[in-house]
Amino acid sequence: MSGDHAHNDSQIESGSRVNDSHKHKDKHKDKEYRHKDHKKEKEREKSKYSNSEHKDLLEKKHRDKEKVRQKDGADRHKDKEKRKEEKMRSFDGKPKKEKENGFARSLLSSLSKCCHVVCFRGVLRPVPRVKSEPDNDGFYHSPKHERSLKRERDDDDSEFMPKKIKIENDKKVKKRKPEEEEDIKPKKKRKDKKGDVADGKKKAKKEPEEKWKWWEEERATDGSKWRFLEHKGPVFAPPYEPLSSKVKFYYDGKPFKLSEKAEEVATFFAKMLDHEYTTKDIFRKNFFKDWRKEMTSEEKGKLTDLNKCDFSELNEYFKAQSEARKQMSKEEKLKIKEENERLLQEYGFCLMDNHKERIANFRIEPPGLFRGRGDHPKMGMLKRRIRPEDIIINCSKDSKHPKPPPGTKWKEVRHDNKVTWLVSWTENIQGSIKYIMLNPSSRIKGEKDWQKYETARRLKKCVGRIRAQYREDWKSKEMRIRQRSVALYFIDKLALRAGNEKEEGETADTVGCCSLRVEHIKLSPEKDGQEFVVEFDFLGKDSIRYYNKVPVEKRVFKNLQLFMENKQPEDDLFDRLNTSILNKHLQELMDGLTAKVFRTYNASITLQQQLKELTTPEENIPAKILSYNRANRAVAILCNHQRAPPKTFEKSMQNLQTKIDAKKDQLFDAKRELKSAKADAKVRRDEKSKKAVEAKKKAVQRIEEQLMKLEVQATDREENKQIALGTSKLNYLDPRISVTWCKKWSVPIEKIYNKTQREKFAWAIDMADDDYEF
DNA sequence: CGCCTGACTTAGTATTTAATGA
DNA sequence: TCATTAAATACTAAGTCAGGCG
Numbered sequence: 039m040s041g042d043h044a045h046n047d048s049q050i051e052s053g054s055r056v057n058d059s060h061k062h063k064d065k066h067k068d069k070e071y072r073h074k075d076h077k078k079e080k081e082r083e084k085s086k087y088s089n090s091e092h093k094d095l096l097e098k099k100h101r102d103k104e105k106v107r108q109k110d111g112a113d114r115h116k117d118k119e120k121r122k123e124e125k126m127r128s129f130d131g132k133p134k135k136e137k138e139n140g141f142a143r144s145l146l147s148s149l150s151k152c153c154h155v156v157c158f159r160g161v162l163r164p165v166p167r168v169k170s171e172p173d174n175d176g177f178y179h180s181p182k183h184e185r186s187l188k189r190e191r192d193d194d195d196s197e198f199m200p201k202k203i204k205i206e207n208d209k210k211v212k213k214r215k216p217e218e219e220e221d222i223k224p225k226k227k228r229k230d231k232k233g234d235v236a237d238g239k240k241k242a243k244k245e246p247e248e249k250w251k252w253w254e255e256e257r258a259t260d261g262s263k264w265r266f267l268e269h270k271g272p273v274f275a276p277p278y279e280p281l282s283s284k285v286k287f288y289y290d291g292k293p294f295k296l297s298e299k300a301e302e303v304a305t306f307f308a309k310m311l312d313h314e315y316t317t318k319d320i321f322r323k324n325f326f327k328d329w330r331k332e333m334t335s336e337e338k339g340k341l342t343d344l345n346k347c348d349f350s351e352l353n354e355y356f357k358a359q360s361e362a363r364k365q366m367s368k369e370e371k372l373k374i375k376e377e378n379e380r381l382l383q384e385y386g387f388c389l390m391d392n393h394k395e396r397i398a399n400f401r402i403e404p405p406g407l408f409r410g411r412g413d414h415p416k417m418g419m420l421k422r423r424i425r426p427e428d429i430i431i432n433c434s435k436d437s438k439h440p441k442p443p444p445g446t447k448w449k450e451v452r453h454d455n456k457v458t459w460l461v462s463w464t465e466n467i468q469g470s471i472k473y474i475m476l477n478p479s480s481r482i483k484g485e486k487d488w489q490k491y492e493t494a495r496r497l498k499k500c501v502g503r504i505r506a507q508y509r510e511d512w513k514s515k516e517m518r519i520r521q522r523s524v525a526l527y528f529i530d531k532l533a534l535r536a537g538n539e540k541e542e543g544e545t546a547d548t549v550g551c552c553s554l555r556v557e558h559i560k561l562s563p564e565k566d567g568q569e570f571v572v573e574f575d576f577l578g579k580d581s582i583r584y585y586n587k588v589p590v591e592k593r594v595f596k597n598l599q600l601f602m603e604n605k606q607p608e609d610d611l612f613d614r615l616n617t618s619i620l621n622k623h624l625q626e627l628m629d630g631l632t633a634k635v636f637r638t639y640n641a642s643i644t645l646q647q648q649l650k651e652l653t654t655p656e657e658n659i660p661a662k663i664l665s666y667n668r669a670n671r672a673v674a675i676l677c678n679h680q681r682a683p684p685k686t687f688e689k690s691m692q693n694l695q696t697k698i699d700a701k702k703d704q705l706f707d708a709k710r711e712l713k714s715a716k717a718d719a720k721v722r723r724d725e726k727s728k729k730a731v732e733a734k735k736k737a738v739q740r741i742e743e744q745l746m747k748l749e750v751q752a753t754d755r756e757e758n759k760q761i762a763l764g765t766s767k768l769n770y771l772d773p774r775i776s777v778t779w780c781k782k783w784s785v786p787i788e789k790i791y792n793k794t795q796r797e798k799f800a801w802a803i804d805m806a807d808d809d810y811e812f
Numbered sequence: 813c814g815c816c817t818g819a820c821t822t823a824g825t826a827t828t829t830a831a832t833g834a
Numbered sequence: 835t836c837a838t839t840a841a842a843t844a845c846t847a848a849g850t851c852a853g854g855c856g
Contacts, residue, residue: 375829403846411824411847457819471818472846486820535822536850545848579849580823618814621851634821634850681824690839762824769822792842 250393252481253488253801262455263482267433269388269397271440272461272474273381275404275423278302285355288348289341299332303420306407308352315409321418325407328420388460388476389437396477397460402429408467412546412581419467428463458482468544478768479797488801491772493630494638495812501639504627505530512593518614522623524597525551525612529636532586533676535579536617536633548577551633552617557607561598570595584678641673641770646812648672649779660747663789666779667754673766681762694752701745708738768795773802774810781808 280301286293287304296304307316307325315321326344333341341347366374385400405423410416426446433439435453442448449463461474476482497504508530511523528534529551537550549558558576565571568589578584590598601611617633624631648669653662684690712734719727773791777799780787791799 399845401845409847414847459819462818468847473819475820483821490821538850540849548848550849580847582824617850618852632851679823684840686839693839765823794842 249800250481251801251804252393252484253805257485263458264390264455265434266392266437267388267390267455267460268437269433269440269460270385271431271442272429273385273401274426274443275402281305281352281355286351288351290346291348294341297334297337300329300334300337302405303329303332304347304349305352305356306405306420308349309356310407311349311353315407315417318417320415321407324416324418325420328418332420390476390480390482393481395480395482398475398477400474402463403465403472410546412548412577414546415543416467416545422466424463430462432457432460432462477797479794479800484798484801487798490635490638491642491774491812493635494642494772497628497631497635497639498643498812500628501530507627509591509593512591512597518619520597521601521612521615522620524594524601525615525620526624527590527594529633530640532574532588533637533640533678534584535637536620538617546577546581548579548581550578550617552612552615552620554611555607556602556605556609556611559598559611561595561602563595572598578678582678582680637677638770641677641766642772642775642812644673644676645669645771646775649775653779653783655783658743658746659785659789660750662783662785664750664754666776666785666790667758667763670763670767670771671757671761673771674761674763677766677770679762679765680760683760687759691752691756694748694755698745698748698752701741701748705738705741705745708734708741712738767791768798772812773799774806775812777803777806778808778810781806 278298280298283295287296287301287308288294307329310316322344330338330341386397387394388397389395402424403421406421408414408416408419408421426442427449429442429448431440431448431451432454433451434455439451459473459475462471464470465472478484478487504526508523508526511519512527514520514523529536535550537553539553540548549555554576558574560573560575562571562573563569565573565587570592571587571589572595574584574586574588576584598611601613605611605613621632624633624635649666652665652668654665657665712731715727715731715734719731776790777787779785780790787796787803791803796803
């Protein structure tokens with residue numbers, strides 16, 4: 039409980055997503071500075087290729103990708119140059135950061151009520167850090183030689199795994215190791231394939247069957263992800279259904295009949311009318327531009343001003359429709375449900391290596407208007423409808439290939455077992471590829487997940503050494519090394535993301551560690567009674583604000599001053615560093631180490647420590663769960679996982695309070711009754727009255743328990759107002775820690791993980807004992 | 813070697829479903 | 835039994851990172 043817990047307060051207190059900073063950055067203004075600038079040159083070169091329309095792009099088929107990219111790229115660069123020019127002229131460009139959705143508000147109060155949450159950092163990082171972690175990993179194994187082709191093998195965690203697990207693990211190691219066995223395996227697999235297929239059929243009929251424990255089987259070592267893959271392809275978005283002519287769109291006050299294509303796009307906008315998106319300039323501009331591309335030339339001529347477009351009737355129509363859907367009779371609802379179920383059964387599963395596996399997203403994303411997060415330059419653009427001709431299918435050669443809808447064909451069918459996706463297509467907003475992949479409960483995802491935690495556990499063994507080294511590097515005479523070491527310190531201490539550079543004008547302006555700019559930190563030699571305080575304030579992933587005041591070591595502070603010398607606010611803080619340099623360095627420190635492993639490691643180790651610290655043996659189960667949630671919360675705060683407070687938050691708190699009050703009254707009454715029963719028993723001294731007393735006692739107890747439960751719930755909810763636990767639970771916390779905790783304290787696992795989560799973490803639930811240690 | 817891109821993980825929010833209570 | 839509210843799930847954007855290519 040020392041030191042910097044106050045900063046966590048502030049971090050949360052002010053967290054918010056900033057949407058409309060009209061900030062203007064031109065980070066590459068003064069060239070000389072850095073070596074990140076050749077980009078520029080390239081861009082300029084490329085922009086020569088620039089050309090006009092990019093409508094036809096969408097239509098084009100082959101070698102399309104190249105082309106799209108190039109054209110887009112060209113446009114992009116033009117834009118960029120233009121902006122730059124603008125910038126030169128008007129020099130205001132100061133960042134305007136504002137809290138938009140009033141994220142935090144009363145957080146401080148609620149959080150400070152609970153010191154556990156805010157104090158975790160002291161616990162997490164005792165000052166003499168170097169010593170605080172085990173450090174028994176040979177640093178100097180030559181990466182070149184020792185690194186096997188297959189990395190991430192948990193060679194020797196056996197010493198970390200007591201008894202039973204150790205056995206399991208040995209098995210695991212043995213199984214996974216031998217490459218020679220590779221020849222044998224396929225045969226073996228192939229053999230039981232038939233049997234298994236039959237099995238699969240059975241399974242489909244009568245659900246039960248014991249679950250497949252893939253974690254007890256060996257993994258492929260040749261980089262292949264599967265041997266057999268069969269699926270039914272994607273489910274396409276339903277075709278557009280034109281509006282009835284009764285529902286009218288108006289232009290300039292007069293009804294206007296839109297062509298089908300234009301109407302469809304109009305409905306996208308109409309459906310969002312209540313959303314504040316539609317009031318934003320960029321959104322409107324992008325929408326209108328793309329909408330016009332869908333119009334007939336006649337429409338184009340007439341509809342020239344979005345402000346004269348009246349979508350309100352369409353909007354009301356859709357609202358009424360969704361209302362009607364809610365009011366549907368039970369039978370109708372059931373019918374829809376059954377239809378969905380049928381679709382799920384048909385398309386929601388695939389057959390991968392003899393096992394029926396659930397697909398995560400078997401539906402193709404329907405067309406609509408792009409909703410970027412934060413201040414996204416492309417918000418409002420039309421996300422076009424995906425057709426079979428856009429789709430690449432991936433499956434086994436010898437499988438039954440999915441059929442394209444009648445009269446259409448796939449763009450391509452390939453058989454690449456080095457990847458895990460079943461279907462892919464190129465999306466038109468960023469030109470990136472989208473995939474259909476398997477559910478987190480699948481073997482292919484589970485293995486990877488498990489592996490991720492094993493890598494983090496390997497980091498645990500050598501983190502001491504790595505920390506010692508980066509501290510040493512703060513003194514390096516080489517700038518790049520100093521920058522690298524300070525960045526790594528932030529990544530480790532603050533769980534920052536790596537921070538890849540992003541293309542300006544393509545996405546919202548967000549940063550991570552390596553891409554921090556001078557304007558994102560403020561140095562104070564002394565602040566609030568602490569020395570060498572760094573104040574972070576930037577937008578991270580999803581434009582979630584990261585705000586934190588952290589005291590750092592003097593050397594770090596001095597280095598930061600050095601890095602900031604002679605720089606403009608919009609210049610990179612770490613001008614000699616990027617994620618690829620950093621990760622290459624990390625790779626040398628430990629096989630499989632990358633920046634994000636630190637997040638996983640610090641998250642999991644924090645959970646483990648917090649659980650140890652917060653759990654009180656004699657507490658009842660609800661209180662234990664509160665402790666768990668608090669430990670989880672500590673991690674969420676560390677990782678800056680925020681959420682918008684639920685719209686009905688205040689009300690639901692009130693409701694809960696009402697319940698609590700009612701329960702208190704009830705308790706009061708029950709106690710009074712108990713008293714009188716006791717008095718009664720004293721007088722009467724018969725069995726019956728004694729029993730009555732007992733009964734009353736029980737009632738009081740029960741009510742007390744209920745009250746307690748409610749109060750705990752209230753605390754939990756209040757503390758959780760704008761903190762999202764889900765992300766860390768799902769992605770950062772080694773599930774075995776939670777499972778072990780549950781076993782140790784006899785908390786039913788269902789209290790911690792819901793059904794989906796239990797499916798995802800089946801491997802952990804099965805293999806973790808009550809003495810697992812991360 | 814830097815850049816680009818493909819593949820995959822991580823992320824918050826919108827929508828749907830289930831649970832609760834009037 | 836219906837309406838609310840909470841929890842679960844669906845959705846898809848936005849990151850990370852490695853490998854290939856010019």
